[in-house]
Amino acid sequence: MATAAEYKKEFTKGLLRENPILRLVLGTCPTLAVTTAVMNGLGMGAATTFVLVCSNIVISLLRKVIPDKVRLPAFIVVIAGFTTIVEMLVKAYLPAIDSALGIYLPLITVNCIILGRAEAFASKNSVGLSALDGLGMGAGFTAALVLMGGIRELLGNGTLFGWPDGGLIHPITIFVLSPGGFFVFGMLIWLTNRLADRLEKKGIKVETAAGCAACPNAACCNVVASKTEAKAEGNEPESSGNGKVESVE
Amino acid sequence: MENRLVVSSSPHLHSGVSTREIMLDVLIALSPAAVASVLLFGWRAAAVILVCVASCMASEYLSAIVLKRPQTVGDLSAVVTGVLLAFNLPATIPFWQAAIGSVAAIVVVKQMFGGIGHNFVNPALIGRIVMMASFPSDMNNWVTPLQGRMVDGLASATPLESMAQGEMAYSYQQLLVGIRPGSLGETCIIALLLGGAYLVVRRVISPAIPLVYIGTVFILTWIAGENPLIHVLSGGLVLGAVFMATDYATSPINTAGKVVYAIGCGLLTVLIRIYGSLAEGVSFAIVIMNVLVPLIERATRPLPFGEERRFAIWQKK
Numbered sequence: 326m327a328t329a330a331e332y333k334k335e336f337t338k339g340l341l342r343e344n345p346i347l348r349l350v351l352g353t354c355p356t357l358a359v360t361t362a363v364m365n366g367l368g369m370g371a372a373t374t375f376v377l378v379c380s381n382i383v384i385s386l387l388r389k390v391i392p393d394k395v396r397l398p399a400f401i402v403v404i405a406g407f408t409t410i411v412e413m414l415v416k417a418y419l420p421a422i423d424s425a426l427g428i429y430l431p432l433i434t435v436n437c438i439i440l441g442r443a444e445a446f447a448s449k450n451s452v453g454l455s456a457l458d459g460l461g462m463g464a465g466f467t468a469a470l471v472l473m474g475g476i477r478e479l480l481g482n483g484t485l486f487g488w489p490d491g492g493l494i495h496p497i498t499i500f501v502l503s504p505g506g507f508f509v510f511g512m513l514i515w516l517t518n519r520l521a522d523r524l525e526k527k528g529i530k531v532e533t534a535a536g537c538a539a540c541p542n543a544a545c546c547n548v549v550a551s552k553t554e555a556k557a558e559g560n561e562p563e564s565s566g567n568g569k570v571e572s573v574e
Numbered sequence: 575m576e577n578r579l580v581v582s583s584s585p586h587l588h589s590g591v592s593t594r595e596i597m598l599d600v601l602i603a604l605s606p607a608a609v610a611s612v613l614l615f616g617w618r619a620a621a622v623i624l625v626c627v628a629s630c631m632a633s634e635y636l637s638a639i640v641l642k643r644p645q646t647v648g649d650l651s652a653v654v655t656g657v658l659l660a661f662n663l664p665a666t667i668p669f670w671q672a673a674i675g676s677v678a679a680i681v682v683v684k685q686m687f688g689g690i691g692h693n694f695v696n697p698a699l700i701g702r703i704v705m706m707a708s709f710p711s712d713m714n715n716w717v718t719p720l721q722g723r724m725v726d727g728l729a730s731a732t733p734l735e736s737m738a739q740g741e742m743a744y745s746y747q748q749l750l751v752g753i754r755p756g757s758l759g760e761t762c763i764i765a766l767l768l769g770g771a772y773l774v775v776r777r778v779i780s781p782a783i784p785l786v787y788i789g790t791v792f793i794l795t796w797i798a799g800e801n802p803l804i805h806v807l808s809g810g811l812v813l814g815a816v817f818m819a820t821d822y823a824t825s826p827i828n829t830a831g832k833v834v835y836a837i838g839c840g841l842l843t844v845l846i847r848i849y850g851s852l853a854e855g856v857s858f859a860i861v862i863m864n865v866l867v868p869l870i871e872r873a874t875r876p877l878p879f880g881e882e883r884r885f886a887i888w889q890k891k
């Protein structure tokens with residue numbers, strides 16, 4: 326059984342440390358497409374969080390039943406099932422959100438974040454931990470979407486949650502178009518990385534839990550290479566460095 | 575007397591021309607059009623130019639401080655960007671919008687990509703395009719020149735807009751002198767040609783890009799059955815061909831590359847003007863060709879003696 330601290334860690338990692346959008350840069354397509362208004366971001370975030378938590382729970386329950394070779398189709402079937410449920414619910418009860426999100430609602434099925442959590446977490450961990458992982462990731466996703474939607478709606482349309490009618494400020498329309506979306510996205514990633522650097526300097530560990538080794542680019546990445554080199558060589562670089570300085574003089 | 579033999583990388587010879595001198599030449603070349611814009615559109619034209627230049631210089635100065643780069647505000651390139659951006663705006667544009675366009679041009683396009691020489695497209699054009707996407711109604715608020723030189727002149731369509739609707743309201747003489755609605759600096763063709771001739775004489779630009787660009791537009795609109803002279807004399811074609819498409823950082827180095835680039839600009843301009851939903855396509859045409867410049871450079875690289883030409887744009891390793 327996992328301890329309370331572990332549960333807390335699995336929940337909070339999605340908020341900043343491994344925020345799926347701003348730190349892992351997953352699921353960028355729906356992020357850029359739907360964040361033209363706060364309400365759309367909130368709706369997309371809530372729908373994705375629901376699918377994420379449910380699919381994490383079910384996949385975690387089935388993790389010993391699903392054969393390894395066909396795990397991806399199996400995961401997708403589970404995710405698609407929950408996406409269909411969400412789609413029908415939103416169509417029935419929130420038609421305005423449905424028309425605003427359009428094709429991006431059924432496309433939750435192929436959202437990288439959900440398949441990523443299924444593959445990286447739910448298929449290896451217990452039900453409780455997986456549910457909290459999904460909830461934390463969903464909360465981080467929703468927070469990022471609401472933030473982006475807020476900035477873009479305020480600057481690009483002059484409103485927040487569609488209020489007030491006339492607009493607070495003169496709209497700078499480019500912020501609700503795709504170039505503005507990319508610009509705000511880049512700015513938010515920059516700010517998050519600055520925030521993470523600040524926290525790290527204060528001694529709070531922010532590095533992604535999976536570490537650099539899990540990254541697909543690890544084989545050709547300088548940072549990874551220098552880290553493993555330093556570990557392997559220990560104190561040796563210092564002494565050889567001294568020798569070099571002497572010979573130059 | 576030590577180290578008399580300094581080993582350094584090329585270039586070893588320097589013509590002595592500095593960025594500041596080149597930019598000063600460009601500003602001198604722009605001044606006839608600036609005077610013409612004030613004569614045509616009144617005091618507000620001067621105010622728009624001032625706002626753009628001031629906000630471009632402030633953006634350049636502040637971003638160099640924030641990014642901890644050497645201060646480049648003294649090389650006058652920000653002034654040129656500001657004047658060019660102002661030349662692309664209608665005289666009625668609100669000042670704060672002109673300032674936002676200037677910030678987008680200098681901070682986003684120029685400084686964020688590495689400062690002078692590293693901008694991947696023309697900063698002034700992106701400033702204009704950002705403003706066109708952001709404030710479409712204010713950016714299309716054209717006034718007829720010489721209307722008592724006041725802001726509330728008669729709102730009217732540009733020659734290209736009226737031509738798109740099948741009517742021609744301006745004579746060649748009016749188009750040459752600039753008595754027609756349009757952006758500040760684009761209307762007076764004579765002043766722009768004067769500036770262009772100065773730049774060619776001073777060897778700041780080579781005539782290849784402007785001549786081929788304007789020639790392509792002339793020939794293609796003639797083939798398409800439109801009036802080629804009116805296409806050349808209206809819109810921002812001459813301003814774009816002489817001052818925007820010739821930006822050093824975003825145009826090819828070789829003459830062959832320049833010709834390919836200018837033909838591309840002309841083709842895109844004509845396609846947008848005739849088949850696009852916008853009446854004018856010079857800024858988008860130049861920006862699209864700016865992005866293609868690295869590929870053009872690679873295809874037109876001079877051949878070292880004895881090597882075979884490879885016709886692939888993407889070189890195999």
